[in-house]
Amino acid sequence: MVHPERFAALFNLSHPGHFISWGVLQVSYGNAVVIVLMVVAFVAALLLPFPGHRDKGGR
Amino acid sequence: MTDPRIERQWTTRLRKRVEGTFPPEKVLPDTQPSYVASWIYVFGVLTLAALVMVIATGCALAIMGPTWWHVSGLGHYINSTHLWSVEVFFFAMVIHLWGKYFMAAWRGGRSMTWMTGAVTFLTSIGAAFTGYLSQTNFDSQWIATQAKDGINATGAGSVFNVLNLGQMLMWHIVLLPLVALGLTAVHVILVRKRGVVPPFADVPEGVVA
Numbered sequence: 001m002v003h004p005e006r007f008a009a010l011f012n013l014s015h016p017g018h019f020i021s022w023g024v025l026q027v028s029y030g031n032a033v034v035i036v037l038m039v040v041a042f043v044a045a046l047l048l049p050f051p052g053h054r055d056k057g058g059r
Numbered sequence: 060m061t062d063p064r065i066e067r068q069w070t071t072r073l074r075k076r077v078e079g080t081f082p083p084e085k086v087l088p089d090t091q092p093s094y095v096a097s098w099i100y101v102f103g104v105l106t107l108a109a110l111v112m113v114i115a116t117g118c119a120l121a122i123m124g125p126t127w128w129h130v131s132g133l134g135h136y137i138n139s140t141h142l143w144s145v146e147v148f149f150f151a152m153v154i155h156l157w158g159k160y161f162m163a164a165w166r167g168g169r170s171m172t173w174m175t176g177a178v179t180f181l182t183s184i185g186a187a188f189t190g191y192l193s194q195t196n197f198d199s200q201w202i203a204t205q206a207k208d209g210i211n212a213t214g215a216g217s218v219f220n221v222l223n224l225g226q227m228l229m230w231h232i233v234l235l236p237l238v239a240l241g242l243t244a245v246h247v248i249l250v251r252k253r254g255v256v257p258p259f260a261d262v263p264e265g266v267v268a
């Protein structure tokens with residue numbers, strides 16, 4: 001038996017969205033969170049060492 | 060002996076051209092330059108993997124139909140997998156794009172790699188938007204009525220009618236996926252053809268990259 005209400009409790013979407021407004025720019029909280037996560041993943045991809053790679057005599 | 064008539068055949072000419080441009084060791088190489096050992100290079104393949112999931116789950120939705128994805132547990136699950144694969148697809152594609160932008164990966168005759176990527180991005184946005192219109196629920200109806208005034212104001216409404224579910228569904232499951240998949244294939248083949256772009260410092264002196 002599937003009980004969707006169990007998952008529905010996690011995020012209540014039954015209200016108008018929340019928005020960040022900055023001059024002419026307007027972005028929903030949800031989209032802003034995704035953009036921040038993308039920047040975090042981008043920076044992490046540049047900084048984290050790549051596993052299994054033997055750097056021969058470099059850096 | 061080479062018969063000039065055989066040399067002139069388009070099958071012969073095409074085969075020689077493909078052999079010259081794509082020798083097997085270039086299409087499926089054993090090794091890559093050491094600078095490719097970075098997480099940033101994973102995002103192209105991650106985008107590709109997400110695209111495979113999008114297509115696979117989309118095919119399941121097409122086979123079973125709306126009554127299935129609206130009411131059954133498995134249908135809901137596959138519907139959600141379709142949506143979340145799209146989320147991963149765009150997430151990975153944008154990071155891939157940022158990576159390639161800061162590497163200026165269009166250098167050295169790779170402009171078509173960049174351009175096919177950029178056009179795939181635009182096509183994918185169209186595919187996502189027509190996907191929202193293809194849900195067959197109150198959401199899709201509301202989105203269509205919100206979108207129609209904007210589209211009509213551009214004059215495109217006579218040929219691209221967002222209120223026409225049949226038309227939007229066809230764009231979503233036939234035309235746009237065909238274009239996106241075709242462009243993605245060309246994109247990846249171009250990467251194989253040119254090889255990975257060298258870092259800025261590795262470009263030899265005097266070479267206009």
Ligand code: HEM
Pocket residue numbers: 099100101102103104106107110152155156159164165169172173174175176177179180243246247250253254255256
């Ligand atoms: C369907 C979407 C896309 C897929 C599946 C895809 C896939 C790939 C893959 C697998 C690679 C090789 C591995 C790598 O370098 O990450 C690659 C390279 C590349 N991609 Fe994409 N990509 C997509 C979208 C884009 C977009 C939106 C752009 C930029 C506008 C772009 C620009 C490039 C460039 C310039 C390269 C060549 C990198 C080099 O030569 O080193 N791609 N892509």
